[in-house]
Structure formats: C-alpha cells, structure tokens
Amino acid sequence: xxxxxxVVPIALEVLAIAALVTGIGRRSGRPLLRWVTIALLTGVLxxxxxxxxxxxxxxxxxxASLGSVLWVVITGFAAxxxxxxxxxxxxxxxxxxxxxxxxxxLCGFSELNIATGYFPTVQSAxxxxxxxxxxxxxxxxxxxxxxxxxxxxxxxxxxxxDIPREASGFGHRRELAYLPPAWFRxxxxxxxxxxxxxxxxxxxxxxxxxxxxxxxxxxxxxxFHRGNTPVVxxxxxxxxxxxxTECVNGPRGNAADHLTEDVRPYVISRFGVSPDPAHWGLxxxxxxxxxxxxxxxxNPELFSAFVALDGQLGPNSGTKPQTIARLxxxxxxxxxxxxxxxxxxxxxxxxxxxAWLGVSEDTPTVHRxxxxxxxxxxxxxxWDQYSEDHAANANKLCVLLSAHNVExxxxxxxxxxxxxxxxxxxxDALPWLAGRLGTSDAEQRPLPGNG
Numbered sequence: 001x002x003x004x005x006x007v008v009p010i011a012l013e014v015l016a017i018a019a020l021v022t023g024i025g026r027r028s029g030r031p032l033l034r035w036v037t038i039a040l041l042t043g044v045l046x047x048x049x050x051x052x053x054x055x056x057x058x059x060x061x062x063x064a065s066l067g068s069v070l071w072v073v074i075t076g077f078a079a080x081x082x083x084x085x086x087x088x089x090x091x092x093x094x095x096x097x098x099x100x101x102x103x104x105x106l107c108g109f110s111e112l113n114i115a116t117g118y119f120p121t122v123q124s125a126x127x128x129x130x131x132x133x134x135x136x137x138x139x140x141x142x143x144x145x146x147x148x149x150x151x152x153x154x155x156x157x158x159x160x161x162d163i164p165r166e167a168s169g170f171g172h173r174r175e176l177a178y179l180p181p182a183w184f185r186x187x188x189x190x191x192x193x194x195x196x197x198x199x200x201x202x203x204x205x206x207x208x209x210x211x212x213x214x215x216x217x218x219x220x221x222x223x224f225h226r227g228n229t230p231v232v233x234x235x236x237x238x239x240x241x242x243x244x245t246e247c248v249n250g251p252r253g254n255a256a257d258h259l260t261e262d263v264r265p266y267v268i269s270r271f272g273v274s275p276d277p278a279h280w281g282l283x284x285x286x287x288x289x290x291x292x293x294x295x296x297x298x299n300p301e302l303f304s305a306f307v308a309l310d311g312q313l314g315p316n317s318g319t320k321p322q323t324i325a326r327l328x329x330x331x332x333x334x335x336x337x338x339x340x341x342x343x344x345x346x347x348x349x350x351x352x353x354x355a356w357l358g359v360s361e362d363t364p365t366v367h368r369x370x371x372x373x374x375x376x377x378x379x380x381x382x383w384d385q386y387s388e389d390h391a392a393n394a395n396k397l398c399v400l401l402s403a404h405n406v407e408x409x410x411x412x413x414x415x416x417x418x419x420x421x422x423x424x425x426x427x428d429a430l431p432w433l434a435g436r437l438g439t440s441d442a443e444q445r446p447l448p449g450n451g
Contacts (some may be wrong), residue, residue, distance in 0.1 A: 001122045004420065008122065012110055017105035020078050020399070023097030024085060039080035042122060046076030058318030058326070059201065059244070060428045064220035065115035070187030078104045116200075117211055117420035124210045134158075136215065142218055143179075147187065155219050156180050158209060159308035161270070161332075163235075166252040167261035172236040175263070176205045177271065178218055181227030182440065188319045189272045193230040193279035193437035196295075196303075198237050198288035199417070201244040205234045212285065221430055225441040230281070230434060231273050237291060245289035248338040250327045256338070259291075260299055272440065278352060279437050281308035283429075285422040290315060290340075293355075293397070297343045305436045308423040310359040310417050313393050314339050314385030323386075344404050355408040356432060356447065357394040358425040360417055366395060366410040367449030368402035375403040390417070409447040410431055 001008060024032075050072050082097035089097070119125040127133065137158040138146075146157070156245040157179045165172065183189045197214060209215040214232065222229045237247050237255050245255035269276045284292035287312025296306040315338055317326040330332040336342045349372055357390045380396045387393055391410070398408040413428055415421025436445040 001370050003110070003119050003121055003125060004117060009107075009110050009114060011104065012107050014101060015104055016074070019100035019103050020074070023078075023093055023100045024081055025089070025093055028337050034057045035081060035084040039077045040073075040086065042080035043076030044071035047072040049245060054317065056322075058316060058322055059257065065111055067111035068108055068115055071104060072109050074100065075104040075108055078402075081345060088174065089346050090267075096345075103404060112251035114417065115416075115419035117422075118207065119200075119422060120211060125253070125372055127210070128204070128206070133160075134215075136211075137176075148183070152184050153181055154227075156185075156215065156222055158215060161266070163262050163266045165258060165262050167259035167265075169254060170253045170262070171239050172259035173205060174240070174257060175236050175273070176209060176234040178209070178215065178229070178232040178234070179220045179271065180218065180229040180231070182222070182229075183231065183271070185227070190440075191272060191279075192228075193281070193434075193439055194230045194264075194267055194271075194273040195230045195281045195283055195433065195437070196263065196371055197232055197234050198259075198282070198284040198291045199234075200286035200288055201238070201246070202241055203236075203238055203288070205236050207419065208234050208283075208285075211423075213420075214426060216267075217423065217427045217430060220427075225439070228434075229430075229444060230279075230437055230438045230439055231267065231271050232283075233263060233267050235259055237288070244287070244317060246287055246317065246338075247294060248315050248327055248334075250334065251304050251329045252327065256295070256298075259295060260302060264302060274438075277304045280304060281433050283309075283426065283433070284311060285309040285419065285425070286311065287316070289358075293340050294338055294343070296353065296355070297340050297347065298338065300347070300353055304352050305354045305356075305433060306358040306431055307358065307426070307429040309413070309422050309429075310360050310390045311357075311393070312385060312387065313383065314341065316386050319386065333354075339385070341380075341385070341400065344400055347404070349405040351405070353406045354447065355398070355403075355406055355409060356429045356434060357410045358413050358422075358429060359390045359394050359422045360411060360413055360415050360425065360449065361391045363391040363394075363410065364400060365410045365412065365449040368408050370402055370405040370407040372405055373403060375400065379403070393406050407447060407450075409449050410450045441444065 078100045139160045197208045245252045283294035289308035292306040292308045296303045317323045324335045394410040401408045413425040434442040
C-alpha cells in the first residue's frame with residue numbers, strides 16, 4: 001500500500017481535519033474569532049521558525065513542498081486552539097483536540113515523505129521501524145551457508161555486512177551489498193565490477209535498495225544479462241540518520257576515509273570484485289550525487305565513472321562560512337581539499353573518467369567529449385556550489401569536467417527531487433554504467449547525446 005499517493009495520505013488528512021473541527025466544536029461570538037486569529041498567527045509563526053531552522057542548518061534552500069508547509073501551519077493552529085479552548089471544553093473534546101495535534105504532525109511528516117519518497121510503501125516503513133528484512137536480504141552467516149550448499153539464486157541477494165573501521169575510525173551502522181546471480185556461479189566468485197551507491201544527507205544504507213528501487217532495477221537488469229550486474233555496495237556515509245557528513249572528513253566523522261579506505265577494500269577482499277579502478281563506479285542521489293562527484297574527482301586512482309543524480313556542486317551545510325565551520329571545524333584548507341572545482345582544477349587532465357549527470361527537470365540532453373581545450377573565462381560564470389538549480393549545476397559541471405578530459409552528459413529523467421524519481425534516473429543510467437565498468441554480457445553504450 002502506497003504512502004506517497006492514494007488512500008493512506010488522504011485518509012490521514014481527512015482524519016486530522018475532522019479531529020481539529022470536532023475538538024473546536026460549535027462555538028460562536030468574538031472569542032472564537034479571536035481564538036482563530038491567534039491560532040492562525042501561531043501556525044504561521046511556527047512555519048517561519050521551522051523554515052528558518054531548516055535553512056540555517058543548510059538542509060535545503062527550498063521548502064520540501066507546499067503541503068508540508070501547510071501542515072506545519074495547521075499543527076501550530078491545532079496546538080494553539082487546543083490551549084485556547086481547553087477551559088470550558090468537555091473532557092472528550094480535549095482528548096480529540098490533542099489527537100488533532102498528533103494527526104497534524106503525522107500529516108506533516110506524510111507530506112515530507114511524499115516530497116522525498118523515503119518510504120514509498122507501508123511495508124517499507126514497517127520494515128524500517130521493526131528492523132525486519134525483505135525475503136532477499138540475509139546476513140553473512142546465511143551467505144556462507146548458501147555458498148557451502150552451492151546455491152545458485154536466480155535473483156540478486158542483499159547481504160548485510162559489518163565492515164571494520166580500522167582505517168577511518170568512522171562509527172557506522174551495518175551496510176549492504178547486492179550480489180547478482182552471476183556471483184554465485186563459481187568458487188571463488190568471478191571478478192565482477194563494483195559500484196558504490198550513496199544516499200542523501202538524511203539516510204540509511206537501505207534507502208537505495210528500497211526507496212530508490214535499486215534492488216528491483218538490478219534484478220531486472222540481471223534477468224536480461226544472464227545474471228550479470230556489478231556488485232553494488234550501499235555504504236553508511238552518515239553514521240546516524242541525521243548526521244550530514246557530505247562524505248568528507250571532519251568533526252562529523254571521517255566519512256570519506258570510511259568509503260575509500262574501509263568500504264572499497266572490504267568489498268574487494270570479501271566479495272572478490274576487481275580492484276581495478278576501470279571496474280569501479282559511483283552512484284549518488286541529492287547529496288549522494290555530490291559525494292559521487294567529489295569522491296570520483298578526488299580519487300581517480302579508485303574510480304573511473306560516476307552517476308550523479310540531482311547533486312550539487314560541492315559539499316554543502318549552509319553558506320560557505322557555515323559549511324567550513326560545520327563540516328571542517330573552520331579549516332578553509334580542509335574545505336578546499338574536498339571542493340570538487342578546486343580538486344578538478346588542481347588535478348588537471350583525467351586519464352579515464354566519465355560522468356552521467358542526471359537531472360529531475362525537463363532539460364535538453366547535452367553531451368560533451370573529454371578534451372584539453374582551454375576553459376573560457378566565463379564558461380562556468382556564476383558557479384555556486386550551494387545552488388539547488390540542478391539543471392544549471394549539471395551543465396556548468398559538465399563544461400568544467402569536459403575541459404579536464406572527462407566525457408560527460410547531462411540527462412533528464414522524469415519526476416521531482418525525490419528518491420522515487422531517482423529510481424528512474426538509476427534505471428536509465430545503469431545500462432551505460434554497467435557497460436562502462438566492463439560487466440559481462442552488458443553492451444558498452446555511449447553516453448546519451450553521443451551519436
């Protein structure tokens with residue numbers, strides 16, 4: 001049952017409005033008008049406070065949706081009306097008025113979920129709350145048993161892994177790896193390519209397989225390519241749900257070192273994937289797209305291709321001074337060490353790198369071949385790594401990348417800035433990425449717009 005459309009969100013909103021009206025009851029005269037005015041102003045003030053806080057934290061320059069803002073206003077309205085009408089109300093109306101506040105808050109989160117797509121179904125939300133796993137998800141002990149019994153699944157297998165953190169010291173949750181059917185066909189397994197898939201700033205390792213539809217997309221791809229896909233690892237880049245690291249090293253943890261020095265070596269040693277950077281790629285959505293850009297341009301000796309969906313132009317936790325303070329402890333040199341534009345210009349010409357820059361906007365497909373032509377002074381004018389204009393960001397980035405010998409394409413995919421839409425972006429990019437990384441039975445395809 002869907003949580004982002006249909007009966008459930010509508011039913012929640014109907015119940016919330018009904019509870020609010022019932023809690024107020026039949027009242028007349030000037031007191032009611034005064035109460036409604038005060039409650040409405042309270043709701044608007046709460047929305048302003050919440051929006052200011054979100055912007056100050058650097059979480060988003062834009063409101064998630066009009067609906068989410070509206071339900072913040074209604075929450076403030078319901079709370080104020082409950083207080084103002086408390087005296088003189090019957091006991092059961094008091095209970096209903098408190099219930100209205102709870103339901104309004106729930107509707108606000110529902111609208112936020114609709115705007116981001118983190119929990120597309122009731123089942124996905126239930127699994128996150130209870131910690132239960134879908135049928136294809138197992139732990140390493142179960143994987144060892146499958147290998148011992150020479151099982152050959154026809155679908156991919158999601159494996160929970162506990163990756164040591166000796167290199168980074170980064171505290172993290174359990175992480176996930178997708179093993180395609182081809183991985184089980186031999187012992188030792190074949191040298192498959194690998195992809196590191198990174199979620200958004202508020203994230204969990206299971207977001208891409210569930211919210212981003214990666215499990216379904218990979219299984220469908222495997223079904224048409226004799227069970228072959230890259231091994232895909234879904235790391236924990238944040239450590240906790242609300243710890244926005246932007247995949248850098250800093251006061252919030254050494255996330256970059258965890259991804260490159262813990263996760264990548266573990267996947268190579270544990271699952272026998274190729275260590276060759278020509279067979280390693282990156283995938284990310286939202287801040288994960290920014291992570292993919294940063295990790296690829298910072299570590300060309302580790303990765304050779306990346307898919308960035310609706311990413312920004314650099315690590316972002318507010319304004320530039322706020323970002324430097326929050327992510328790097330006030331160290332501007334440390335900021336520069338993770339700023340993609342600085343990294344690209346400092347590195348010079350890349351030898352073997354390509355980029356798919358996905359945008360959830362209706363924008364023309366633009367392909368740029370890698371080369372070494374000098375970059376015109378105004379080619380990336382107005383570069384703003386904190387901008388959320390994803391189409392403009394992608395086009396400016398592609399200009400900069402191509403001037404440093406990185407072939408790239410800006411590609412539109414349907415939907416909005418949600419994980420649900422990112423699922424389409426990944427499904428579109430996977431055939432190119434799999435072929436680029438040398439996946440068996442996957443045709444090598446040109447980037448969109450190139451022929």
